[in-house]
Amino acid sequence: AQKITQTQPGMFVQEKEAVTLDCTYDTSDQSYGLFWYKQPSSGEMIFLIYQGSYDEQNATEGRYSLNFQKARKSANLVISASQLGDSAMYFCAMRALYSGAGSYQLTFGKGTKLSVIP
Amino acid sequence: DAEITQSPRHKITETGRQVTLACHQTWNHNNMFWYRQDLGHGLRLIHYSYGVQDTNKGEVSDGYSVSRSNTEDLPLTLESAASSQTSVYFCASSEQGADTQYFGPGTRLTVL
Numbered sequence: 001a002q003k004i005t006q007t008q009p010g011m012f013v014q015e016k017e018a019v020t021l022d023c024t025y026d027t028s029d030q031s032y033g034l035f036w037y038k039q040p041s042s043g044e045m046i047f048l049i050y051q052g053s054y055d056e057q058n059a060t061e062g063r064y065s066l067n068f069q070k071a072r073k074s075a076n077l078v079i080s081a082s083q084l085g086d087s088a089m090y091f092c093a094m095r096a097l098y099s100g101a102g103s104y105q106l107t108f109g110k111g112t113k114l115s116v117i118p
Numbered sequence: 119d120a121e122i123t124q125s126p127r128h129k130i131t132e133t134g135r136q137v138t139l140a141c142h143q144t145w146n147h148n149n150m151f152w153y154r155q156d157l158g159h160g161l162r163l164i165h166y167s168y169g170v171q172d173t174n175k176g177e178v179s180d181g182y183s184v185s186r187s188n189t190e191d192l193p194l195t196l197e198s199a200a201s202s203q204t205s206v207y208f209c210a211s212s213e214q215g216a217d218t219q220y221f222g223p224g225t226r227l228t229v230l
Contacts, residue, residue, distance in 0.1 A: 004160075033217050045161075045208060045221035052217070091160060097217075104149050104168070104212060105176065106219060108160040 002027045004092050004109035011114050013082045020067070021077040021112045023092030031097040034075040035106065036066065039089040048090075051075060052097065079114075087116045121145075124209050124222040132230055137196040139225050141209030148214040150192040152176075152184065154205040155224075161208065167192055168214070199229045 003026040013019035025034065036048040051059040051066045059066045067076040075094075079086055092109045122143040131137050141150065148169045153161040163176030165184040173184050181203060183195045196203055206226050210219040 035218070037221075043206070043224050045210075045224075047218050047220065050217050093161075095217075104219075105151075105163050105166060106161075106210075108153075108162070110158060110160040 002029070002032075002094055002096065002107040004094055004107055006092055006109035006112050008112045009110075011112055013079075013086075013114065013116055015084060015116055015118050016081055018078060018080045019082055019114065021079070021090050021092075021114065023075045023077065023109060025073050025075060025092075025094050027073075027094065027096065029096040033095050033097055034066065034068065035093040035095075036064070036075075036077045037091045037093060039091065039111070040085075041088070045091075049077070082116045084116050084118060087114060089113050122209060122211055122220060122222040124207075124225050126225060127223065128226045130228045130230065131199050133199060133201060135199050137199050137227065139194045139196075139207055139209075139227070141192045141194065141222060142190055143209075143211045143222075144190065145211060145213070145220070146189055147211035148189070149212045149219075150186070151210040151212075151219060152182070152192065152194045153208045153210065154178065154203075155208060156205050164194065164207075165192075196227075199227075201229050203227065204229045 032053045034051045038046045049061045065078045089111045091111045093106045125140045151166045152164040167186040209222040212219040
């Protein structure tokens with residue numbers, strides 16, 4: 001079984017500052033993928049960034065980077081130069097990377113609400 | 119552009135009624151998923167399908183069913199709606215072998 005823990009229900013950050021959203025995970029799988037999704041107040045789920053457990057380098061996508069520490073089982077999202085439009089719920093998720101039944105299921109954390117202050 | 123759509127976007131129904139939520143994707147993805155989102159629980163998997171005629175139960179499948187008769191659609195049916203099924207429902211899809219799931223806009227269902 002997989003478990004995702006996001007310990008920060010809410011976070012505040014000043015506009016233009018960087019912010020780190022925490023995510024820890026628990027799994028017995030050897031290969032897995034880690035994801036971050038953004039959910040603005042409009043409700044849609046927007047894919048942000050992906051990290052495979054086999055990747056040696058941290059993933060980056062524009063202002064988003066994933067700080068992956070395998071030994072600590074953490075996959076924190078770092079947003080640089082925060083913008084007002086970054087205010088949203090952020091969800092960390094994971095899935096096992098193997099073929100067969102159940103392999104594409106995502107397990108989500110409960111989310112962190114980020115508020116960017118002007 | 120290819121996309122994933124859900125209908126209706128909002129639905130109010132009464133306890134005991136059968137309800138079907140539609141999900142349609144034009145990416146030709148093999149994998150499709152249904153999740154529900156509730157405060158304090160994040161998203162939880164209801165059912166999923168890896169292709170036509172394939173359906174599987176997820177974490178919270180009781181009271182729900184799906185069928186997959188073509189690649190594009192995965193309708194979710196609540197056989198006898200209960201107030202505990204008031205939630206926001208998301209459909210998602212992904213390519214076979216791909217890592218990322220793409221989500222529809224969601225359906226807000228209220229069961230009175």
